[in-house]
Amino acid sequence: METGPANYEQETINPEHPEGLKIKVIIPHLVYLRAYKHDPVKYENLRGAKEVLENPKRIFWGIREHNDGGWCYTGIPKKLYIKQSNAVDFPDGKVFAVYINPGLQVFDWTVEYADENDTMCPKDWKERYKSLIWKNIS
């Protein structure tokens, strides 16, 4: 795992032991700096990623065919930035997904279409991920 003072550590549920102690995942400097400099709306929506990591509703394992492991945390943040200085209520029918690689680095955060039967899951999640490993039932 890359380390360094500029990498941001975010506490979240341990995907391997969801009922155990929380862990820290990394938001790598190179990832958030690129968003800050060249994709400003995405940078603003890192706020939503932080909210989801603090309060995930679902955790999926096995997110890629060509890359082993990795997790997807999903949830619904309060706001979504549609422009750099314009946030709106998070839209209906969508879910926010935060992607973490096997090295516990956050590499992406996106808005996705929600599953019709479980709005906390991305559409087609059964085909996309190897398994749903944790579900917030509170």
Next chain:
Amino acid sequence: MEKHFLSQYVSGKQKFMAEPWYNRCGDCIVYKTVDVAVVSNRIDEVLTIYESLKTGDSIGFKIKGVNGIVSKFGYDGLMIKSKQKGIIVQSISVTALLLAAYETGPMNIKRRQAYAGVLSSPQRPVLEIPIDSLQACT
């Protein structure tokens, strides 16, 4: 607007850039043409289309598992050589990468339309990624 939790770690001018970027922490190439909120519409294991949240228009894409595709097809079939200031820069063609990805998946209308849409977009310039940037996170 509430202060961003990463504001102490970033500085400098922000300027949206519509150019492909290899995210080595996610082993993916992202390309977005407009600085707005997007919904990620997953087409298959490799291709995700970015749709404008407001209009639904396709405004970019993500190619996932880049090193997996390169391993399978080799650089030879994907490479472009270009000269810059007397130095030969070797890059891979994003178009060739997309065509290679299309070959690997099931043939169906959804995929055909999505890949054709990405490849035929009139605004899209020639996209390439330098080979030396294709190093996944350790």
